[in-house]
Each structure stands twice: as structure tokens, then as C-alpha cells.
Amino acid sequence: MTEPSTRAETVELGVELLAHLEPEELTLSDAIDRIETVTTSPALTRDILDTAEKRGIIDRDGARLRVRRGGTRVNYETQVVTREGSFECRRCGSGLTTGHFVRLDAGELGPFGSSCIRKVTGRDDSTDE
Known part of the structure; x- marks a missing residue:
């Protein structure tokens, strides 16, 4: 993966x-567990959450977050690629x-193992509550 080069790209x-x-x-x-695949900086994590909320992508209610995505999900056939190495x-x-x-x-974003890619995108039932 090419790391985002600027704060704005990371956000x-x-x-x-x-x-x-x-x-x-x-x-x-x-x-936050998923955001930490992008950054471990608490300030950037806050910026990501604040920006997503301002854009109407998420709603925060205390310790809960609701994604208002309008139908977008990671498409495993077109958006997830594998590489050997x-x-x-x-x-x-x-x-x-x-x-x-x-x-x-x-x-x-990556690389991830086969189980972690499912956890990051939320397709692993063990991460749901």
C-alpha cells in the first residue's frame, strides 16, 4: 500500500x-478498531469521525455509531484485490x-489477511454486536 502522504489524504x-x-x-x-487500519493517531481518528459526521456519513450517539451509507458496501469482486508476496x-x-x-x-488500504479483511469491512459476524 502507498501510505497517504498528507493529513487530508489520510482523513x-x-x-x-x-x-x-x-x-x-x-x-x-x-x-475506531477499523480506523486504526488507516491511522493510529488519536487526533486523526477524531478528524476522521468529525469529518464523516459533518458530511452525513455517520451519526454518533454516545458510544454507538450508525453508518448512513445509502447502499455502499465494499464489493469483494471489484474492490478487494489479492497479491502474492x-x-x-x-x-x-x-x-x-x-x-x-x-x-x-x-x-x-491493506494488506490484510483473509480473516482481517472481513473484520475491517464488517463481514465477520464476530465483530457485530
Whole structure:
């Protein structure tokens, strides 16, 4: 993955990731877990959440967050690509020989392992509450 080079690019990538999250409602903690695949900076995380809320992408209610995506979800056939190589999962840090990358308009996010890509996008039932 090419790291976002500016603060604004990082915020855009984080906002777009939020716009594609499943399920539509999740805890703030679960949303932050996913944002941490973009940045671990608390200030940038706050900027991502604030920007997404101002744009009407999310609604925050205390420790809960609702995604107002209007039908957008990560399409695994067109937006997730795999590459062979030597990678480290961006979510859990495990070594990978196959990396899964999410292509968003704001940039590419990854690499992730096969289970972490599902957790990041919210397709893994174990992350739902």
C-alpha cells in the first residue's frame, strides 16, 4: 500500500472506509478498531469521525455509531484485490504470503489477511454486536 502522504489524504481514506462499513450500526470502539487500519493517531481518528459526521456519513450517539451509507458496501469482486508476496497484516501484524487490499476512491488500504479483511469491512459476524 502507498501510505497517504498528507493529513487530508489520510482523513479522506478513513472517511471513505467508514462510508463502506458493515454493519450499519456498531460501537465507537469497533469503528475506531477499523480506523486504526488507516491511522493510529488519536487526533486523526477524531478528524476522521468529525469529518464523516459533518458530511452525513455517520451519526454518533454516545458510544454507538450508525453508518448512513445509502447502499455502499465494499464489493469483494471489484474492490478487494489479492497479491502474492511478503506482507504484514495492517490490522493484526501477522506475516502474510497473500495480501488482501481494499481499493477505495481515496486510495488503497491493506494488506490484510483473509480473516482481517472481513473484520475491517464488517463481514465477520464476530465483530457485530
